[in-house]
Amino acid sequence: MKKILIVEDQQDIRELIRMTLEIEDYEVHEAPQGDIALQMIGRINPDVMLLDVMMPGGIDGFEVCRRVKADARFKRTKVVMLSARGSSADRDTGKRAGAADYLVKPFSPRQLLQVIDRVS
Template sequence: MATLVLAEDAPHMLRLLEMTLRKKGHQWTAVGTGDAALSEIRARKPDAAILDVIMPGMDGLEVLQALKADPETAEIPVIILTARGHTFTREQAEQSGAAAFLTKPFSPTELLAVVDRHTTAAQP
């Protein structure tokens, strides 16, 4: 079981993420803005974070860059989730240190596999 911060401003997508993560017993804190995501991740130091790219305030890529620039949060795996599957967005995410990049709509099975793969090292 992993602890996560979910940053997603679309209620329907947040419900899908929560239903998917609940199947594996993961725990999470959900926020709807990039600024709130950055604050929660810094405060909670989760096993991983799932960030939507397009959000109010800071976008997911800006949050990712801020996390990777901070030694306290640089090692937290960040999964970028976006409806924009553009090559440019994927390249930005990878260059900024994202652990994974998923395009909406995503497969719940794929999401769980990605979360498990990037949080296994954090598990006791």
């Protein structure tokens, strides 16, 4: 069973993503912001991290991605950025940070599952 960490500050979006993933039998973990995700990742060691770009707490998704990808323990963890910001500059920033993919909100459950299948 693949483990997925959802890092999203909006609870309703986290819940929708969680429900979509649980139906597909993923092991789902949640964090409401980046600093909490960085504390959790060592315990969870997820296969995929779904990571919002804009979050409170002083650390955005790009920085969380950089830190995760810089840590050799999480070499196999795939990061998918989630954002309402869909410009090519934002996508490039995500790619440079180490993201495997970038999904623009709003997205459908089917799109989400396709991206997870593609990266994992």
